[in-house]
Amino acid sequence: MATIIDVASLAGVSTSTVSHVLNETRHVEPETKERVMHAVKATGYRRDVLARSMRRARTDSIGLVVSDAGEPAFADMVHGVEEAAAQNGLSLLLANSAEDPARENSAVEALLDRRVDGLILARAAGSHAGLLQRIREEQKPLVLLDRLADLDGQDTVDQVGVNNHAAMKSLVEHLTAQGHRRILLVSGDLRVSSLRERYDGFLTAMQAQGLDAQDALLCEGTATAAASFDRVRPLLADPAERPTAILACSTLLAAGALRAVQREGLRVPGDIAFATFDGFTYSDLFQPQITTVRQPAFQLGESAVSLLLRRLDKPSAPPQVLRLESRIEFRLSTGTTS
Amino acid sequence: MATIIDVASLAGVSTSTVSHVLNETRHVEPETKERVMHAVKATGYRRDVLARSMRRARTDSIGLVVSDAGEPAFADMVHGVEEAAAQNGLSLLLANSAEDPARENSAVEALLDRRVDGLILARAAGSHAGLLQRIREEQKPLVLLDRLADLDGQDTVDQVGVNNHAAMKSLVEHLTAQGHRRILLVSGDLRVSSLRERYDGFLTAMQAQGLDAQDALLCEGTATAAASFDRVRPLLADPAERPTAILACSTLLAAGALRAVQREGLRVPGDIAFATFDGFTYSDLFQPQITTVRQPAFQLGESAVSLLLRRLDKPSAPPQVLRLESRIEFRLSTGTTS
DNA sequence: CTGAAAGCGCTTACAG
């Protein structure tokens, strides 16, 4: 491989000049510049990214750690991040914590070791409190994605998520407008900020409708489809007691709850209404057609990169919290009996 | 940040010794070794990955370029690659070509520039012929994933995909056993090896059943759900002429075809049978329940990393072609009328 | 068993 020395000697200039031409970092006589560019072509020279990064503050790469690479919503976020990164000439280093805080920590350390210019994190449930502190002490630009930090009023970190409260409010209003009073919320692991927000939003919205928490059935802490199934099924047994609507806070939880509904021989929406966050692919093609709060996952990823670029540009700018709007796809599962 | 010099002087040894202790690359007196390790702790020293990579042949990173990061099957492959890479201490650089050969080329160049130890490629439809040649001339270890190369009998590159022929054969036999003769194949872009294999497998299997190509309806070249819809719908209009079964070769194609079926007011499987490759999430929870050839996408990703590691270990080993088996989920969409 | 020193391929003050 040709080095900058080869180019310099072929062009009859110093390596400084070659470097400055390549980086456009100081004025070079047009004629000299052209000689350099010719030498670059002739030698097939390609700048060594590693050597370059070692000298500069930047590596032109960013790191992304997601909590569950297997979930479609996160896959879409990854997609969005990749797209935006590539468009800005940044390479993307991807890691998956699989909801394991220890893996999350080592993934972050590996990325810090590789000197990524910045980090985007969709943290694991139960993410270690020290992690953000650690990244801060490394002074590494950071953007939280989807799973945000509750920084007691202080926005000390850039974040982008969806407006869970608003979406939940619309959903609850939609259900109560149709007479539903006993609504089962399958809320999942409340250490996850997005799930916590949906949970809080639910309670607030119910209260606003004059329904207190007594009216609500709450399944907290369920983290898997199997757990969701196990928790939901017993609640459906007694026709007099059972909820008239189920609201699942993630795809996994929805899958478990829906299976419970089917195992109990109930029909959606005939016997029970059903809605979910995130949801299933191509919902409109299948029965039951399920009302779904669809996150703009791809855009979340893109926005995370935007925030990061802004932070790289202006390290001291005030932190920004972005809330994108989810779109609610109303379908027959919460409509009148078909 | 502490450097190796800080560690060396604190331990009272040379940087060589520190380096050798850290890399376990030559014998060091136990006592000396301990002094070094203490100094490492005391200084909070972390080896600079960039400087290290510059001196060594390896960067402990691999590059993955997928053709469509938005597709669930590819997302699962990414997941599998990440998992296996992390387990082997490799960082993963991810890029998406979005089925654009030009983007694919620049993604590969970016990864080569970053000196990844090896590349895993799920190539774009219409991938430039020169790409593999280019990677070979860089002598960069390469594994093809899912979208394999037809190397006229010569296996000159490591590859891992699924056994498309066998899966297609089972599917066709399943359909013909139920009396289907007019089967519509929505086959997609035949430049994509996996789709080509499914197409070829279909023709072979039909022939083996004594059905010639005349009996088959073939939709080639459709690359999107919309194209699939447009091509399929007219074929369903005439009850006397229409196929009795539809076989889609990807999720996207299935979505378009299924929409066409529904728009024509046909019922699955009452009016027409339906099966697909890849398919939809949680198919068992929804109607119609669609018979699906499920790729072991995660394992494909893992296997690609295995092949790459093997290649890194033994650069001159004979290339290996891995074919994993797909699992066919038989469901009501190809069963008797429900 | 260990060290002094060259060198990987760049960037960037410093000097003119």
Place this chain on the structure above:
DNA sequence: CTGAAAGCGCTTACAG
């Protein structure tokens, strides 16, 4: 407008 040279933080022959 350009160049000589230091230096980024390591690894690794070479030497003893």
